[in-house]
Amino acid sequence: MKRVLFAAATLAAASTLLSVTPAFAGPASDSVTVGPTGSGSIMVSQFRQLYDGSGYSWVHRGTAACTVSTSNQDYGRSNLNINDWNDVVSYLQDYNQCDVKVFQDTNYEIALTGYVNYGSSGRGIADGLNNRTSSYYLS
Amino acid sequence: MKSKRRSLVLLGALILLTSALLTGCGGDDQKTSDTAEPVIDVRPITSSKQLVMPVASYVLTAADEKAYFAAVNLAQRRCADDFGVDTSIPVAAQPAQMELASPRRVGLVDREDVSRYGYHLPPTGENSADDKAGGWDPSERELVIMRGVDSGGEPQETDAETGRAIPEGGCSAEGFRVVDEGATSPAASDLVMTILNDAWSLTVADSRAQGAAAAWSECMAKNGYEFSSRGEAGNSVMSEPEAVQLRMAKLDLQCAIDTDYISIWYAVDKAYQERLIDENEAELQAGLAEQREVMDRVHGLLQEGA
Numbered sequence: 001m002k003r004v005l006f007a008a009a010t011l012a013a014a015s016t017l018l019s020v021t022p023a024f025a026g027p028a029s030d031s032v033t034v035g036p037t038g039s040g041s042i043m044v045s046q047f048r049q050l051y052d053g054s055g056y057s058w059v060h061r062g063t064a065a066c067t068v069s070t071s072n073q074d075y076g077r078s079n080l081n082i083n084d085w086n087d088v089v090s091y092l093q094d095y096n097q098c099d100v101k102v103f104q105d106t107n108y109e110i111a112l113t114g115y116v117n118y119g120s121s122g123r124g125i126a127d128g129l130n131n132r133t134s135s136y137y138l139s
Numbered sequence: 140m141k142s143k144r145r146s147l148v149l150l151g152a153l154i155l156l157t158s159a160l161l162t163g164c165g166g167d168d169q170k171t172s173d174t175a176e177p178v179i180d181v182r183p184i185t186s187s188k189q190l191v192m193p194v195a196s197y198v199l200t201a202a203d204e205k206a207y208f209a210a211v212n213l214a215q216r217r218c219a220d221d222f223g224v225d226t227s228i229p230v231a232a233q234p235a236q237m238e239l240a241s242p243r244r245v246g247l248v249d250r251e252d253v254s255r256y257g258y259h260l261p262p263t264g265e266n267s268a269d270d271k272a273g274g275w276d277p278s279e280r281e282l283v284i285m286r287g288v289d290s291g292g293e294p295q296e297t298d299a300e301t302g303r304a305i306p307e308g309g310c311s312a313e314g315f316r317v318v319d320e321g322a323t324s325p326a327a328s329d330l331v332m333t334i335l336n337d338a339w340s341l342t343v344a345d346s347r348a349q350g351a352a353a354a355w356s357e358c359m360a361k362n363g364y365e366f367s368s369r370g371e372a373g374n375s376v377m378s379e380p381e382a383v384q385l386r387m388a389k390l391d392l393q394c395a396i397d398t399d400y401i402s403i404w405y406a407v408d409k410a411y412q413e414r415l416i417d418e419n420e421a422e423l424q425a426g427l428a429e430q431r432e433v434m435d436r437v438h439g440l441l442q443e444g445a
Contacts, residue, residue, distance in 0.1 A: 049370070099271070117271075
């Protein structure tokens with residue numbers, strides 16, 4: 001069974017469990033992931049490639065819900081490029097009290113939005129920001 | 140977005156002819172192999188509830204997942220108790236993993252939902268808002284104990300009050316370790332997700348699916364829109380007013396219905412999932428057995444905590 005597609009989920013260095021469903025993902029080794037160490041299966045966000053919900057999606061899992069405060073970062077991913085998810089996010093969903101802040105560049109450079117509550121039903125990213133996300137925080 | 144019609148009929152017919160030859164019309168000597176396109180059984184699909192993923196047989200139920208998260212939460216709280224912390228960390232509330240995979244896997248399906256919500260997912264009830272009101276608001280010490288990091292993101296290995304070592308990732312991670320014991324989580328099976336991934340990749344490249352996509356494109360072209368794949372329709376209107384989105388969603392779905400797109404794509408996806416299941420049956424069964432072992436621990440923990 002080819003497992004390379006799930007490289008993002010099995011990173012030893014990753015502090016949260018990530019899955020991509022359906023997925024395409026290249027080798028990943030050095031993306032800095034914010035969040036507590038240890039794998040958990042609490043879903044905190046799901047990003048979709050397409051507005052109609054079909055195709056590829058990126059699921060971020062963690063060990064706890066986000067906290068009320070957005071002054072700290074509960075989870076994050078500094079470089080979506082190494083997982084072939086750079087500049088493809090169109091639709092966002094967040095779960096377990098998390099909100100999402102997306103950045104145009106890797107390493108959380110150039111915020112495209114503040115923290116936004118997309119909810120579990122989700123919605124499309126704001127006008128003009130489609131296919132521009134390279135890193136993100138969840139809080 | 141609007142443009143002249145594209146002539147895709149010949150291409151679609153060629154693809155369909157090729158696929159017919161590959162899927163058994165040639166008689167008994169047309170055997171499938173791991174590289175040949177599998178035989179498909181196309182049946183009418185009118186509701187996303189019919190989009191049952193074959194690989195779903197290898198994950199537990201939504202009720203099991205709910206019980207699993209209750210047990211994890213109990214284990215997290217017990218860990219916190221050992222530090223003298225009465226945590227308010229919430230029980231996870233989220234869709235079951237197979238619910239994530241199926242309803243929109245091939246695009247819009249449900250006519251009634253589309254007529255009301257267009258490309259948006261229908262509200263899902265209590266968790267749909269997910270706002271932070273009444274959410275988890277830990278003190279600094281609770282945060283450190285539960286997550287193993289302070290509010291500045293700095294890892295903390297020792298509890299300043301008790302001098303005790305904090306588990307790696309804090310008590311939130313420890314709760315998962317106690318319940319999972321390294322086994323496949325009932326809420327996130329890597330192998331099942333990988334099969335869903337691979338089946339999708341194979342479906343996208345399949346000649347029958349491509350033929351249906353070409354027919355759908357032709358239908359959209361007749362209505363003045365040029366899209367090479369179904370996902371482009373939604374993306375083209377995502378920043379438009381709701382009324383525009385709704386019109387596009389209805390047309391998108393109508394063309395999918397008129398061209399059997401949904402039925403064909405589901406049949407192809409299902410066939411590839413079944414093939415991948417055959418190839419990974421032993422590992423899938425082992426994963427399922429692991430999940431059941433985890434659930435035994437879940438029920439034990441919940442009984443103790445009752």
